[in-house]
Amino acid sequence: MARGGIQVTKAETIRGSCRCGAVQWHLKRMPESATVCNCTACHRYGALWAYDFEGDGIQVLGPTRTYTQGRWVEFHFCSVCGCVAYWRGLKDSENGRRPMGVNLRMADLDSVAQIPIVRHNGLTATEDLPQDGRCVTDYWF
Template identity: 55%
Template sequence: MVEGSCHCGAVRWRFDGEPDGATACNCTVCRRYGVLWAYDYEDEAIHVSGPTRAYVRGKALAFRFCPHCDCVAYWLARRVQDDGRRRIAVNLRLAEPDAVAHIPIDHFDGLDTFDDLPRDGRCVVDYWF
């Protein structure tokens, strides 16, 4: 299990199990936020709590922030899938460094191609230190 919280502690998330990767996306939003995402489904592996405010980007995503300290905590898909599940991704930068340091980085080209790029051997620790 991995846990994270915003700076003031008002917003929290829990990832049951361990993410198989931390996604660094270069889209116009994610590159500005500097986030590293871990994905699953709402109330399955990922559980969130606390008050948030949203920045809604188009029809697909709502980025959720702490209304007090403004940390980007997670994004939530705006639509439920046909199977009734909703995609969610938490910001691994809100976890304690030792808990996520070894997780490999996945690169996603959200700016141009929307392709997953090959892993280059770097882990979260390589992005932080």
């Protein structure tokens, strides 16, 4: 499918792992977008998030340590190399599923390069900013 003149390919799955390989995630579907957030946590982590639900679209494995932020999310880090791998909601959503986000920076660039970016203002509000045509590859430096 073409998006802004860029050819977007549909992969069946995307896989990611931390630097040492102890923590891995598997995203069953190609996400429609990836989110870059400017909240105090995401800004520091430098993550690019893709979302789905635990046990549905996202599978994770490997030992992690967690940091709980507020009453809604816990961030999971590799307990060996320290990479931020994913976040997990502390409560089920209205549909009874647990939301999660995986850090696309743990995937190979070729598998995620053309995913469009959504910029989320989580610092001063909780809103998405207008899309500007950038994709994951534009943030990969």
